[in-house]
Amino acid sequence: MSAREDILSNIRRSLGVTGREEPRLSAMQERLKSAPRGVVPMRGQVSGEARVALLRAEAERVAASVAEVAQPQDIVLEVARYLREHNLPASLRMGADARLNGLDWSATAIEVSHGPSAGDDLNGLSHAFGAVAETGTLAMVSGADNPTTLNFLPDNHIVVLREADLLSDAESLWDRLRATYGKALAPRTVNLITGPSRSGDIEQQIVLGAHGPRRLHIVILRD
Amino acid sequence: MTIHSTSPAFKRNAHNALADKQLQQALGNVRAGFIDKRTQAAERLPEFEALRDSARDIKNHVLAHLDLYLEHYETKVREAGGHVHFARTTEEACATIVEICKAQGARTVTKGKSMVSEEIGLNAAIEAAGMEAVETDLGEYIIQLRGETPSHIIAPAVHLMKEQVADDFRRIHTHLDADRDLTQPEALLTEARMVLRKRFLEADVGITGANFLVAETGTSIIVTNEGNGDLTQTLPRVHIVIASIEKIVPTLEDAAQILRVLGRSATGQDMSVYTTLSTGPRRPGDVDGPQAYHVVLVDNGRSAMLGTEFEDMLRCIRCGACMNHCPVYHAVGGHAYGWVYPGPMGAVLSPSLLGVDKAGHLPNASTFCGRCESVCPVRIPLPKLMRHWREREYERHLAPATFRYGLGLWAFFARRPALYKFATGLAMPVLGYLGRKAGRFAKLPLASGWTDHRDMPAPQGKTFQAQWRERGGRTR
Numbered sequence: 001m002s003a004r005e006d007i008l009s010n011i012r013r014s015l016g017v018t019g020r021e022e023p024r025l026s027a028m029q030e031r032l033k034s035a036p037r038g039v040v041p042m043r044g045q046v047s048g049e050a051r052v053a054l055l056r057a058e059a060e061r062v063a064a065s066v067a068e069v070a071q072p073q074d075i076v077l078e079v080a081r082y083l084r085e086h087n088l089p090a091s092l093r094m095g096a097d098a099r100l101n102g103l104d105w106s107a108t109a110i111e112v113s114h115g116p117s118a119g120d121d122l123n124g125l126s127h128a129f130g131a132v133a134e135t136g137t138l139a140m141v142s143g144a145d146n147p148t149t150l151n152f153l154p155d156n157h158i159v160v161l162r163e164a165d166l167l168s169d170a171e172s173l174w175d176r177l178r179a180t181y182g183k184a185l186a187p188r189t190v191n192l193i194t195g196p197s198r199s200g201d202i203e204q205q206i207v208l209g210a211h212g213p214r215r216l217h218i219v220i221l222r223d
Numbered sequence: 224m225t226i227h228s229t230s231p232a233f234k235r236n237a238h239n240a241l242a243d244k245q246l247q248q249a250l251g252n253v254r255a256g257f258i259d260k261r262t263q264a265a266e267r268l269p270e271f272e273a274l275r276d277s278a279r280d281i282k283n284h285v286l287a288h289l290d291l292y293l294e295h296y297e298t299k300v301r302e303a304g305g306h307v308h309f310a311r312t313t314e315e316a317c318a319t320i321v322e323i324c325k326a327q328g329a330r331t332v333t334k335g336k337s338m339v340s341e342e343i344g345l346n347a348a349i350e351a352a353g354m355e356a357v358e359t360d361l362g363e364y365i366i367q368l369r370g371e372t373p374s375h376i377i378a379p380a381v382h383l384m385k386e387q388v389a390d391d392f393r394r395i396h397t398h399l400d401a402d403r404d405l406t407q408p409e410a411l412l413t414e415a416r417m418v419l420r421k422r423f424l425e426a427d428v429g430i431t432g433a434n435f436l437v438a439e440t441g442t443s444i445i446v447t448n449e450g451n452g453d454l455t456q457t458l459p460r461v462h463i464v465i466a467s468i469e470k471i472v473p474t475l476e477d478a479a480q481i482l483r484v485l486g487r488s489a490t491g492q493d494m495s496v497y498t499t500l501s502t503g504p505r506r507p508g509d510v511d512g513p514q515a516y517h518v519v520l521v522d523n524g525r526s527a528m529l530g531t532e533f534e535d536m537l538r539c540i541r542c543g544a545c546m547n548h549c550p551v552y553h554a555v556g557g558h559a560y561g562w563v564y565p566g567p568m569g570a571v572l573s574p575s576l577l578g579v580d581k582a583g584h585l586p587n588a589s590t591f592c593g594r595c596e597s598v599c600p601v602r603i604p605l606p607k608l609m610r611h612w613r614e615r616e617y618e619r620h621l622a623p624a625t626f627r628y629g630l631g632l633w634a635f636f637a638r639r640p641a642l643y644k645f646a647t648g649l650a651m652p653v654l655g656y657l658g659r660k661a662g663r664f665a666k667l668p669l670a671s672g673w674t675d676h677r678d679m680p681a682p683q684g685k686t687f688q689a690q691w692r693e694r695g696g697r698t699r
Binding site for chain 2: 002003004006007008010011012014015016017019024025027028031032035036037038039041042043058062095115116118119134135136137142143144147148149151152153169170171174186187188189190191192193194195196197198199200201202203204205207209210211212213
C-alpha cells in the first residue's frame, strides 16, 4: 500500500470510520462552504476616522511608522521626506503597480528603478492589497505589480495603503481576497506584515531588522 | 534519520543542567520574559478566553474529520500546481525531501524554522546526501553552528548567553575582522543577517515548516518574526513545505481564530511580524517566487494517537507557552528532556512518538502544578495526559526500582492506618523540632536529590490526619 493509502486508512481505523459516512462528508462540506467566523474581537469593529486611528496605534505599537496624505501626488513628497528624515540615499525600488508608477517621481531627486529585488536595494516601495486595523497588519499580494522580494530584501520598506482598503479584521480581508481572486486564492503569496522584522533569539532581547526590513513606513492615502 | 535521543537519561541530564551555572543564568531569561508578555497580551484582548475555546473546538473538529480534510487539502494543492507527498515515517519523509533536492541538482538548501524537520532529523539526511543544509532562523543558525538541538520550540537558543554566541561567531566567521565588537545582541544580529543574506541568494531549494495547512484553498501558512522563512521560500527555485498531518484547518476563518491565540501565547505578540500564505508555485507573469512547490505530509505515529487518550495532544499548535510556564523546564532547560520536544508538551508527545520505554519517564518530571494546562491556547489537559503515561509506565514495570520500592513501602503503611498514624505522629514532631529555626532543611539524610537544589520545608504543627480530626472532618 502507498504511504498515502496507509496513512488515510490508519486515520480511519483509529477514528473507527470508513471515510464514506454521509454525515461526516456533509459536515466537512458545510464547514468549507459556510466558513463560520467564530469569535471576532470588538477591538477592530470601528469605521472611518476611528479605524484609521486604530491602524495607526497598532502599527506604532509594533514599531512601524505611519503618515497620512490627502492625494496621490503627495505620496511622492512623503516618500522623499521620509528618506531625507532618515538620511537614506534617494533611491527607490518598486514593481509595476500603476498606482505607484503613475505618480510623477521626476518632481523629486529620487532615482526610481523597477522590478523584483536582487538583495542590494536599500529602499523598497509597495502598494498594499489591504490592511487589518485590529492588529496594525498590512496585506501584500505577490505578482509583477508588487514583487514579494520587495517586502523582505530592502532595509527600508515603504508601503502605500488606500483608506478604502483598510479593513476591520482578518475575516474581512479573506472576503476581499475571495471577491477579488475567487475562492481559489489566485496570488501565489499573501504576506501579512505587522511591523518591521525582529528577533528575540539572543537573550530574549528584541532587536529590529533580523532578515527583513529594519524599518516599515505606512503611507495612508485618505479618500 | 531519527535524531539520537537521550531521553532515557533524563535524570542524569537534569542533574547536569542544575549544576550548569551558565545555563541557570540563561534560563532566568525564560522566567522573566515570556510569562509577563503573555499575561499582558491576554489581558489586552477581552475575547481571549473565548478564542481559546474556539481554537480548541476547531482542532477537535479537524481531528474528527482528518482523513476527509487531508484529501480535500491535497486536491486543492494539486489544483494550484503544487505536489503533495505522504510520509509514514521519518525515513520516508527524509528520503522524499532528499530526492526532490537531488532532482534539482541542489547544492545548498536553506531552511526556515521547523520542529518537524528536527523530529525527522532532516539536516543530517541532507548532509549525508552531499548537500549543505543552512538554518536561517537566528536561533536555529546559532545552534547549528554549535552542533546542538533546539532547547525550546520557539526560542531554540534560549539556553545560551550572548557571550557564547559571540565566541561561536568568531570561531566560524573567520573571514571577518577578528577585533570586531560583538558585545551586544544588535551586533550579533547584524553579522548573522549579513552572512545569511548571501546564503539566501545562492540557495537552490528552500524548506519551511507550516503552522497551518488550509484545506479550503490548499494554502500553507508560516508565522515568523525575522523574515527568514519568507526569504527561504521566495528566493530559491523550489519551495518544500514539511508539515505533520494534524496541521490542517478547514478554512482561512479557522486559521484567523487560532492565529489570535498563537502569537499571544507564544511571545505575547497580537500578531507575529510575518504571517505568510503560500498557494502553489509562482503564477504566470510573476517576477519572483519559487517555480515548484512541494508539500511533504508526515505521520510518524500521529494517526495512531487518534482515538486514544492522547488524541488531545494533536491539538498542539507549538506555541511553547506550556514550557514557558513550567517550573521543571525553568529548572533544567530543554536539553535535559533529551529529544526534540521539551517541557510539558514534550513529556506527553515524546513517549507517543519514541515509545514509552524510551521516554516514558519524562512525564515524571512534573510537579503537577497545572500551569501548563492553564495557559495552553487549545486547552490540552497536559497534567492528565502525563498521568496517563505514568500509569502506563508503572503497568509495564518500567518505573525505576527505587521508585517502586518507595511506593511499596508507603503502601505498606497506608494499608495499616494505625501504624501509619503512629509513624507519622512520631516523625512530624521530630522533623519539626529539628527544623524549627530555619523552617526548612538545606540538607537531609537520603534526600540529597531534593535538598541539593532546593530546601525541604520543615513540618509545621500537626499531621494532616490530626488536623482533619480536629476540624471535624469525616472519617470512615
